[in-house]
Amino acid sequence: MVFVGEFGLINLIRKKFKPLRKGVLGIGDDSAILYKDNSNLLITTDALVDGVHFLSRKIDFIDLGYKSIAVNFSDIAAMGGYPLFVLLTIGISDKLSLNQIENFLKGIELIRKVYPFDIIGGDTVRSDTFFISITAIGKAYKKPILRSGAKAGDRIYVSGKIGDSGIALDIVHNKLKFKVLDRGYFLRRHYKPEPRIKLISYLLSKYVINSCIDISDGLIADLLHICEESKKGFNLKLDRLPVSLEKIKIDKNFSMEDFYEYAASCGEDYELIFTSPSVIDCEDVFKKTGVLVSLVGEITKSGYSVFYNSRRKDWKSLKKGFVHF
Amino acid sequence: MVFVGEFGLINLIRKKFKPLRKGVLGIGDDSAILYKDNSNLLITTDALVDGVHFLSRKIDFIDLGYKSIAVNFSDIAAMGGYPLFVLLTIGISDKLSLNQIENFLKGIELIRKVYPFDIIGGDTVRSDTFFISITAIGKAYKKPILRSGAKAGDRIYVSGKIGDSGIALDIVHNKLKFKVLDRGYFLRRHYKPEPRIKLISYLLSKYVINSCIDISDGLIADLLHICEESKKGFNLKLDRLPVSLEKIKIDKNFSMEDFYEYAASCGEDYELIFTSPSVIDCEDVFKKTGVLVSLVGEITKSGYSVFYNSRRKDWKSLKKGFVHF
Structure with a gap:
């Protein structure tokens, strides 16, 4: 960064x-x-x-x-x-x-x-x-993709799984609020992040990508960077985030909703957030590149809205990750 | 470096x-x-x-x-x-x-x-x-100048004064073997080196420069880098080195010859050593750029020879500066 x-x-x-x-x-x-x-x-x-x-x-x-x-x-x-x-x-x-x-x-x-x-x-x-x-x-590959290129109506996509690296950090620092079933997986994701070169190459060969950033501060924090530079807003569907639910154990002290919110604020995932006016064929992308791509929201003219199962979350109390400004 | x-x-x-x-x-x-x-x-x-x-x-x-x-x-x-x-x-x-x-x-x-x-x-x-x-x-400015471009017969030139920065370091570390008359001068030369951009620009507009290096390890050590990369030798006239003789005090324990040898082994001068088939008009260069340029030797087919007042110095016992290899 x-x-x-x-x-x-x-x-x-x-x-x-x-x-x-x-x-x-x-x-x-x-x-x-x-x-x-x-x-x-x-x-x-x-x-x-x-x-x-x-x-x-x-x-x-x-x-x-x-x-x-x-x-x-x-x-x-x-x-x-x-x-x-x-x-x-x-x-x-x-x-x-x-x-x-x-x-x-x-x-x-x-x-x-x-x-x-x-x-x-x-x-x-x-x-x-x-x-x-x-x-x-x-x-x-073509024209460089800037943070400032997002347009209202763009779909917001993310690559890979979100939150894995932050879970690993919390494992290492003994700060985890839930149990994990595959410690090794999270540690590997943290210690050996994969730069999404092949993914972006394939995407650019098939689609228009208007803006892109890699997640270092957290999904919401980095999406904010895109929107600040593009002077736009976003609707984000928390429950659409690709998270490693199957590798953790949720209980009554840490709900599924808590987990999605937590994942959206974890840093150092080194996954890509990108926006596109196109409908991306995520299955095809996965077949060709081996990388999961998920639709998680859309760029709006202004304002930041985060939803969980169609219910709007309170923006102020939401964890956002590491916000610089 | x-x-x-x-x-x-x-x-x-x-x-x-x-x-x-x-x-x-x-x-x-x-x-x-x-x-x-x-x-x-x-x-x-x-x-x-x-x-x-x-x-x-x-x-x-x-x-x-x-x-x-x-x-x-x-x-x-x-x-x-x-x-x-x-x-x-x-x-x-x-x-x-x-x-x-x-x-x-x-x-x-x-x-x-x-x-x-x-x-x-x-x-x-x-x-x-x-x-x-x-x-x-x-x-x-034109083609990049490489260390490997020196040709037998090239004249060897250096910019500025040699050894000033090393004197400053020895002042700071209390290791100086002679007295200095202008402590501030040497410290300024060490703490505020001047990159020789204007000099090289002017030289390239008038002359062929076959090879060049900046002095970080010492004049002899860096001249060796040129000769190793160019697969050539050199004759160096120690007594031709531009040194700050007027700003130090020589005595019987540290002769003028000692001083020239010392200066040739001092690092971090950030002056340029360059070789050219041309006879460079040093007076003109000084007028146009404000930088002293001195002829100190020539590139030969092979072998390293260092002279002091036409007497050949023993290569093995000579201080050479910081030689990596």
């Missing part, structure tokens, strides 16, 4: 550094576009820090290598592109073993077999805190 | 990740070139870590902002280009004040006034260790 959090830094930087050149899209979307008129190159950067985004004493370093690339490629997928190049910067602390580093690189090799790319540079530095900072460069 | 040091990591990565695509120049040069045949976009990345590359309790954060961009632009200058875009990632620790962050951004504003560029993305994350990871994108 581009410029989150600390000190409202994004606003400070946006204000201070107004763009000098036209045809360049900067801070605000998942990736920046280098020269709109030209090559449609996309560029994005993401940093992962030990103790903040992962715990080096707990994480499998093969997963870490895979994920550190995957989260960047997810941003490129959300812009309607595929990856070409990576710049890999690692801040290496004394506590790391050579074996951990080798496993980290193994994870990168793994994802490179799925999405071929070249490592064209980087930096390795010493650092008391282990960190990874990756810049990925990609190319849009 | 691209992939230095730890664990011989560069070799591990080079071996594991052989390029998949042609027309792309990756690890090894100052910057990578995106598509040789296309837009001649250059891309480079550099990380600065608190406690390793600077001390946050000592450094002026305006300087830090300026320098963190400048070192990346220096890599772009060394490839014969000018900067266009920056992606700015900051790992922010609790110990930093808002004032420090604001000064850091002020430093970036300062350098942006000299070399206009857009910030098109980045990431701000929490981190126990404060770090800055910057990716800069530029464009070559």
Whole structure:
């Protein structure tokens, strides 16, 4: 994600550094576009820090290598592109073993077999805190898809299952309010997210996609990003969300409705939310790409409405995920 | 600089990740070139870590902002280009004040006034260790200049004064073996290096430049990089190096010859070493760009020879700077 959090830094930087050149899209979307008129190159950067985004004493370093690339490629997928190049910067602390580093690189090799790319540079530095900072460069299949392109009447779709990654985080931090039946599944979903490159490629070959974002802050929070940038509203049907109901145990303290609301606020799913004027043949998409796609609502002229079984939920008391602004 | 040091990591990565695509120049040069045949976009990345590359309790954060961009632009200058875009990632620790962050951004504003560029993305994350990871994108004025382009018979030139930054580091670490007359000068040279964009632009408009590198490891070490990549040798005249003799005090324990040898091994000067078949009119270059350019030797077919007042120095016992391989 581009410029989150600390000190409202994004606003400070946006204000201070107004763009000098036209045809360049900067801070605000998942990736920046280098020269709109030209090559449609996309560029994005993401940093992962030990103790903040992962715990080096707990994480499998093969997963870490895979994920550190995957989260960047997810941003490129959300812009309607595929990856070409990576710049890999690692801040290496004394506590790391050579074996951990080798496993980290193994994870990168793994994802490179799925999405071929070249490592064209980087930096390795010493650092008391282990960190990874990756810049990925990609190319849009057609025109880059922007957050700002949603139109009233567009259908809202999401890929994959929503909430899995957040469940894994709550498992790890002992914060889960319900029981899970397949712990391993949720952990895999969190530690090894899949960038939806193949999905977006197939969708673009068949349909018009007006806007897209990947879920890092939570489904509602990220849908809000689309609607803010597009100056639109939405109707969202919570009960239509694709969630892993069969892998958890609901009880009277945590209802099915609670679960749908929870899933809509979970971050780091790295699934895509996209809007389209077309009726997408979700069965066909699943057959061709292996990825579930679900219709969950529609873009409106204005206002945010969330429904559960046709009953409108109170917007103010609704969990929304990590909202920056 | 691209992939230095730890664990011989560069070799591990080079071996594991052989390029998949042609027309792309990756690890090894100052910057990578995106598509040789296309837009001649250059891309480079550099990380600065608190406690390793600077001390946050000592450094002026305006300087830090300026320098963190400048070192990346220096890599772009060394490839014969000018900067266009920056992606700015900051790992922010609790110990930093808002004032420090604001000064850091002020430093970036300062350098942006000299070399206009857009910030098109980045990431701000929490981190126990404060770090800055910057990716800069530029464009070559003509064909990118490679390290591998040096030809036997080329004259070797350097920009600016050599050794200043190393003197500053030794002042800060109390390791200096001689007295300095202008402490402030050396500190300024270390904390506020100037990327040689204007110089390379002017040179390319008048002369053929066959190879170029910026000095990060030391003059001899970086000249070795050129010669290794070009499969050539060099004759270097130590006494021709542009050094700040007038700002230090030589005595019997540290001779003039010692000083020249020392300067040739100092890192982080961010001056350019470049080779050219042309006789460069250094006086004209200085008039037009304000940058000193000095002829210090020539490229040969093979072998490394260093002379001081026409006397050949012993290669093995010579200080060379930070040699990776």
